[in-house]
Amino acid sequence: MAEDMLKFVTIDQQMPEKRTADDRKRDFREIYERFVPAGAKDQASRCSQCGVPYCHIHCPLGNNIPDWLRLTAEDRLQEAYEVASATNNMPEICGRICPQDRLCEGNCVIEADFDSVTIGSVERYITDNAWEQGWIKPIEPPVERDQSVGIIGAGPAGLAAAEELRKAGYQVHIYDRHDRAGGLLIxxxxxxxxxxxVVARRTGRLEQSGITFHLDFEVGRDATLSELRARHDALLVATGVYRARALKVPGVGLSNIVPALDYLIASNKVGLGDKVAAYDDGSLNAEGKNVVVIGGGDTAMDCVRTAVRQGAKSVKCLYRRDRDNMPGSAREVANAEEEGVEFVWLTGPEAFTGSDKVEAVRAYKMRLGAPDATGRSAPERVPNESFNVDCDLAILALGFEPEDLPSLFGAPELRVTRWGTVTVDQRSMMTSLPGVFAAGDIVRGASLVVWAIRDGRDAATAMKTYLREQAKAAAVAAE
Structure with missing residues (x-):
């Protein structure tokens, strides 16, 4: 092993080839090319195989990162994929979208002096290669069980739980309001x-594995929660959180002020070949517009970079803290800046102005004060420091909140917290309704895809325990 690893002192960190900003602004293709095999092997060999792997500790899934890096360095790629997929249902997706700079790579022990191992890019390479080699096949459970499970939501939490339950032989049905599976991934x-x-081949594999998808299906419209409970032996609520947080300032009711998710969904639908009226009429299209995005998370980064690709005249991002206190990935901020996005730090929206449509954002300067409950310096307004920013399209990327599920589902007995997230027993992941479980953002609040996958896997484990107990009870009753 020693001759294959610990090469961080002789091999520099190198990411896969990155397309130029001018090139990538013209389309929606991924900005990084794939590693060539030798590149992936060399970068994996930089791992120090440390005794306390902080990359593993800081991965929400507890991925055995040093193990599959070593296997990649030794050119044992099928084994590397098997190790990576043992703890992660979507390694090639996490390799693309996880904020590695805040998680595994940001906690790599060689980071301080030698730059971290490019964990995400190697993870992506391993799994893309596995697909191409035909190593990833439909699930064939060792036994088929009569019990069925219904999963509400085809996002990462629901898909991860579905896969784990199908591996155990349960009959799995996924219900989702959209016309394609994948949730926010799609x-x-x-x-x-x-x-x-990349998403479609994952969901396609689940369908080939015998999982049934019910798309364009809204719980509350097409069936109540109680009706779904009657159809299945257990249910999982994995809807995610979709309701945009409101901004209460004068002028917010002007047209061309839109929630981030509406804007992103429209763009993605157009990219998939769908006809979107609000995109065609310009309501959700940045072409030729002065675009202002308000917010500083990863969703805000998605919006500013989408606006650039749609041909916006200018794109500015207003954020109330500074660069060091921004919640979005530092790598994404750098990519956005390369593509021409202007960040206006320490700035908050005071009002929107215009007669019918928004014409400008009146903003005020802020400064950082004492730390708040999160440990970050709390922003406070600087008196008499206002200015206008030209704006034809304002996109609000202030985060997401849960929808009112008890009302939507026709299930007032479903208990939720004061924030609207579903209440669960943390040990069993069961809600206030027997046999109904919940996982992902609808429990923890808006978070990362990798956490949703972790929650989905944990929910599947809890549900398997419940279903086994129910099967035993039924067998005893039949005797």
Whole structure:
């Protein structure tokens, strides 16, 4: 092993080839090319195989990163994929969209002096190669069980749980309001970060494995929660959170002020070949416009970079803190700046102005004060420091909140927190309704895809325990 690893002192960090900013602004293709085999092997060999692997500790899925890096360096790629996929249902997706700079790579022990191992790019390479080699096949459970499971939501939490339950032989049905499976993976994340055929081949594999998808299906419209409970032996609520946080300032009711998710869904649908009226009439299209995005998370980064590709006249991002306190990925901020996005730090929206449509954002300067409950310096307004920013399209990327599921589902007995997230027993992941579980953002609040996958896997484990107990009870009752 020693001769294959610990090469961080002789081999510099190198990412896969990155398309130029001018080139990538013209389309929605992913911005990084794939590693060539030798490049992936060399970069994997930089791993120090440390005794306390902080990359593993800081991965929400607990991925055995040093193990599959070593196997890649030794050119044992099929084994590397098997190790990577043992803890992650979508390694090629996490390799593309996880904020590695905040998680595994940001905690790599060689980072301080030698730059981190390019973990995400190697993970992507391993799994893309596995698909091409035909190593990833439909699930064939060792036994088929009579019990069925219904999963509400075809996003990462629901898909991860579905896969784990299908491996155990349960009959799995997934219900989703959209016409394609994938949730935010398909409609929320732009193609330059995650091309849609990458998601489609994952969901296609699940369908080939015997999982049934019920698309364009809204719980509450097409069936109540109680009706779904009657159809299945257990249910999982994995809807995610989709309701945009409101901004209460004068002028917010003017036209061309839109929620981030509406904007991103429209763009992704057009990229998939759908006809979107609001895009065609310009309401959700940045072409030729002065675009202002308000927010500083990864969704805001998706919006500004989408606007650039749609041909915006200018793109500015207003954020109330500074660069060091921004929640979005530092790598994404750098990519956006390369593509021509202007960040206006320490700035908040005071009002929107215009007669019918928005014409400008009146903004005010801020400064950082004492740390708040999160440990970050709290922004406070600077008196008498206002200015106008030209704006034809304002996109609000302020985060997401849960929808009112008890009302939507026709299930007032479903208990939720004061924030609207579904209440669960943290040990069993069961809601206030027997046999109904919940996982992902609808429980923890808006978070990362990797956490949703983790939650989905944990929910599947809890549901398998519940279903086994139910099967035993039924067997005893039949005797």
């Amino acid at each position: 409609y929320g994340i732009p193609g330059f970060k995650l091309e849609k055929d």
